[in-house]
Amino acid sequence: MTEEIRGPKRGVSTYSYVGELNTTMTLEDCFQDMSDMGAYGLEILADGIIEGYPIPTKEWLNNWFGLIAKYNIKPVEYGHWIESRLYADHELDVEESYEMLSHDIKLASYLGFSVMRTKLGVIDETLTPVKNWREIIKRALPLAEKYNVVMLPEIHAPTLLKDRMIEEYCEFIDKEQTKHFGFNIDFGVFQVRDGINVRAIPGWDPNRPTHSEPEDIIPLLPYVHCCHAKFYDMNENFEETTIPYDKIVPILKEHGWNGYLLSEYEGKNKDVPGYVTTQLRRHHVMLKRLLGH
């Protein structure tokens, strides 16, 4: 494998292919597409991709390691969930949550990932995590260190980068002085139009901003290990029409941020064969121009 570029790099989340995987595309088709685009960083969503999950089948593992080598793909981010509302009669306690999490830490590491998109259960409309998140993460830090992975909650609209919850995450990271917990920022937080219809959410504060400003990410960058390069609509001029990429990407470059931008297509026609690959290729023309590589 060639020496990795320092700075923002390009990749793809298999989430983009959700409308075609298992019907008109295989995992290998995704890898072929990424290879064509020169987008070598990969995110998988573990329970939708790994056959046999939580215990992968031998056949799937052989296929996985074969495809990684054949297409020169770098496993970047392993998406997984702590299902706090797994059972109807109680919310998972710290030990039950750790049981799920520890399995994923080991599996992610075995598959070659160093970053985990650790999705916590939420308790409200702005996606505040479960009350015991600190205990759960603290319990898992030694294992994350041992297996050399970093756990990242995904910061996703309608959460704002200036919300109190983000400060609380930062305070936790500083207090624990850990390199094994941080953020994945989903660019949907910067979306200026056609985003989540917050007005439809009961109890929504009409004075609350609907999105964050690109510069709001700057103080968070030391904690950000990965970004979901969320996109909805790439036009024929290779512009994203809802999210200000032309402002976001230069900020990441100027501040020397080092990590992967993983394309996550969230627009229409996901299940129309060829539509998503067209959108992805346009997205990567734009990113390649903005990044210079």
Place this chain on the structure above:
Amino acid sequence: MLEKEVVQHRGFRNVEKDGEIIGFQVAIRQLGYRGAWLSQIRFDSVIVDGVEYREDVVTWTISGIEYTVEEMKTLGRVMWPLNETAILTVKKPGGLEQGEHEVQVITGHIASYIPPRMDTMYIEMAKRRPNTRKLIIV
């Protein structure tokens, strides 16, 4: 490969036991991007030609293992894989008549990363987005 729709053509058939037809089966897929833990599935009904069949007469078969809906509620570490169909077996002596039927399945599953308000809304949403298909019993 699976068909794009929730309700699949392949898997639709009557079920025979000891020379008698005891019911029918229909296979469904998930449209999301994740597998589902069995305990998070919220099944409502199978509807054929307007007749509703609920959990008292429906079992689920996942990766070859048959479960009652009641059993599924406690199975938090067994997953319905995204790339496999679930086979719903409906108890109905005599099965379905030969020919075309309108088949709909109303089911959903909850996810902890979505606001809890949504937990009770999945079935309503499933009802608003009918997945009815015309399938043939031979």
